[in-house]
Amino acid sequence: MKIAFDCTQCGRCCHDLRLTLSVAEARVWASRGHRVDVLTEGWPWPDNGDPDDPVMQWRRVTSFDARVGDVPFRINLRLVARHEGACPHLLPDMRCGNYAARPRICRIYPLESRPFEAMVPERRLCPPEAWGDGLPVLERDGLAANEDTAAVLEAHRAAMVADVAVKARLPSVLGFFDVAMAGEGLAVCEMAPGALIEALEAAEAGLGDGSQDWSIVTNRETTRAMLTDLDCPVRLVAAGAGFMASFADVVAG
Ligand code: SF4
Ligand code: SF4
Known part of the structure; x- marks a missing residue:
């Protein structure tokens, strides 16, 4: 099974960004004056998950332990460059002005x-014209066909695992303990680029304690009621600056 592809330089992927960055990439992005947000989602996690389930195992190695009330959770924390409209590095002719140093997710x-x-x-x-027979092979049997791209992909995944220890300390440095239920949305902590750099440096230096209690934020009344029954700290919020919702707000009628 082959997928053939050639970039047309249409620039669509460089607009309305949601770039997931490693800790090192986030520091570089923020050092150029661009905002990086901290986004969190979590799963109730009573055990270590099925060892033969690749989804569960990927979630496990890219998340950290937390408690929401008495319920054990795993929390995935992402460092995300979010920009409405064009990427700050995009040139008028749709070429990347940051090509040599662009994040791995762009590569x-x-x-x-x-x-x-x-x-x-x-x-x-x-x-559609970016795909089709006769173009260079992008993926063969589910694997990147180009060795260099495959290496970048592996490095991106390795960073998502290696960064977990720093990410586990970051919330207490920031004083941010909101998390969304996975699938419902993402809790958002926005800050100035300089504040993120300082917080990352503190977490990398070993400051921060990963054992804080977390609260769920949700825009769905059914989730709020269910978690309240489990004595989990939960807040009903509207979609907006602090909560990226997967669904429209649903409140009690
Ligand atoms: S990878 Fe290339 S073809 Fe695809 S959206 Fe980005 S610029 Fe367009
Ligand atoms: S860094 Fe470059 S490749 Fe990545 S989104 Fe911005 S303009 Fe596009």
């Missing part, structure tokens, strides 16, 4: 960054 696209998920061309932003 990987349109390949799938998660190891358990197949790449589906229809879900990518690339136009």
Whole structure:
């Protein structure tokens, strides 16, 4: 099974960004004056998950332990460059003005960054003419065909695992303990680039305690009621600056 692709330089993937960055990449992005947000989602996690389930195992190695009330959770914390409109590095002719230092996630696209998920061309932003026979082979049997790209993909995944220890300390440095239920959305902590750099440096220096209690934020009344029954700290919020919702707000009628 081959997928053939050639970038048309349409620039669509460089607009309305949600770039998942490693800790090192986030520091570089923020040092150029661009905002990086901290986003969190979590799963109730009573055990270590099925060792034969690649989705569960990827979640486990890219998340850290936490408690929401008395319920054990795993929390995935992402450092995300979010920009409405064009990327601050995008040039008027749709070339990247940061090409040599662009984040790994930009180098990987349109390949799938998660190891358990197949790449589906229809879900990518690339136009139809970017795909088709006769173009260079992008992926063969689910693996990146180009050795250099495969190495970047592996490095991105390795960083998502290696960064967990720093990410586990970052919330207490920031004083941010909101988390969304995975699948419902993402809790958002926005800050100035300089504040993020300081917080990352503190977490990398070993400051911060990963054992704080967390609260769920949700925009769904059913989730709020269910978690309240479990004595989990939970707040009903509207989609907006502090909560990226997967669904429209649902409150009690
Ligand atoms: S850094 Fe470059 S490749 Fe990445 S989104 Fe910005 S302009 Fe596009
Ligand atoms: S959306 Fe696809 S074709 Fe367009 S610039 Fe990005 S990678 Fe290239």
